[in-house]
């Protein structure tokens with residue numbers, strides 16, 4: 001069944017033009033999060049919900065010219081900003097829904113998803129789609145340059161335990177989707193959950 005992502009697309013279409021200017025100091029946090037993914041030269045990696053492609057240069061640096069970097073997003077305006085910013089040099093951009101990826105099973109070594117999980121309509125099922133395209137032993141990084149409390153404060157809401165990023169919720173969601181949560185960090189300047197694809 002095709003899902004209706006109109007609300008997500010409208011939300012990000014309206015923010016695409018100023019996106020990189022809103023967060024000018026995030027670069028080092030993205031570089032560190034990519035480093036935590038432990039990519040090797042020649043690996044194939046997907047930036048799921050890549051937006052304007054802020055992670056693509058670090059992903060390309062990690063896998064080298066022999067590697068494969070894909071950036072998938074369903075908001076055309078975000079991808080247009082990625083093109084404008086020259087991020088196509090870092091990876092191939094796909095207008096695609098990461099809950100229904102046009103990729104074969106086990107095609108990738110890793111998935112990087114920044115600011116993504118809060119937008120997934122069915123996190124358990126959708127994390128399963130990310131698992132489908134990653135080889136056993138491959139890795140997933142769910143990242144945000146702000147921790148849960150800091151992000152909630154910026155958005156004027158409270159954090160709750162039913163948030164898919166809360167560890168008691170995220171761990172079983174990942175397990176049910178074929179991932180094993182390997183490390184979990186939720187501090188003011190960084191949210192980072194690293195998981196490994198089970199056999």
Ligand SMILES: C[S@@+](CC[C@H](N)C(=O)[O-])C[C@H]1O[C@@H](n2cnc3c(N)ncnc32)[C@H](O)[C@@H]1O
Nearest residue numbers: 012049050051073074075078097098114115119
């Ligand atoms: C908070 S933004 C983060 C963008 C980028 N990863 C970054 O860190 O700057 C979330 C992005 O996820 C995209 N997105 C949300 N749901 C998606 C889906 N199902 N498939 C592909 N992209 C999606 C949105 O269009 C948006 O560009």
